[in-house]
Amino acid sequence: MTTICIGCGCTDDRACSGGCSLMRTDPVRRVGVCSNCFRDAVRWDAGDRRISENAHARRIARCRSCLAPIVWFRTISGFIIPINAGSVDSQDTQHDAKRHIAHFATCPNRDMHRRAR
Ligand SMILES: [Zn+2]
Ligand SMILES: [Zn+2]
Ligand SMILES: [Zn+2]
Numbered sequence: 001m002t003t004i005c006i007g008c009g010c011t012d013d014r015a016c017s018g019g020c021s022l023m024r025t026d027p028v029r030r031v032g033v034c035s036n037c038f039r040d041a042v043r044w045d046a047g048d049r050r051i052s053e054n055a056h057a058r059r060i061a062r063c064r065s066c067l068a069p070i071v072w073f074r075t076i077s078g079f080i081i082p083i084n085a086g087s088v089d090s091q092d093t094q095h096d097a098k099r100h101i102a103h104f105a106t107c108p109n110r111d112m113h114r115r116a117r
Pocket of ligand 2: 016019021
């Protein structure tokens with residue numbers, strides 16, 4: 001399972017450039033603080049587990065075909081799928097099928113996705 005750093009948005013799949021390790025983790029909310037985010041470790045220790053705007057911005061990627069903003073999430077079945085960034089709250093750490101809109105459903109170039117498979 002993926003843990004996201006609340007300071008910079010790195011994950012255990014995608015560490016900071018130069019490398020980092022998680023100094024704090026919350027296995028329930030799947031958030032943590034990595035070794036490059038000392039300042040966030042201070043607010044973590046004070047009980048603040050909110051994902052910073054920076055961290056959320058960093059996990060936003062672009063659809064390769066239509067360039068729409070997307071966030072990659074791992075579903076409970078283990079697939080990694082692109083979700084429309086507009087349907088993702090900055091505090092979301094897990095895929096939520098009720099709220100998150102899969103980008104496949106709205107991508108204007110979705111036929112390209114299909115052909116790529
Ligand atoms: Zn970090
Ligand atoms: Zn990091
Ligand atoms: Zn797209």
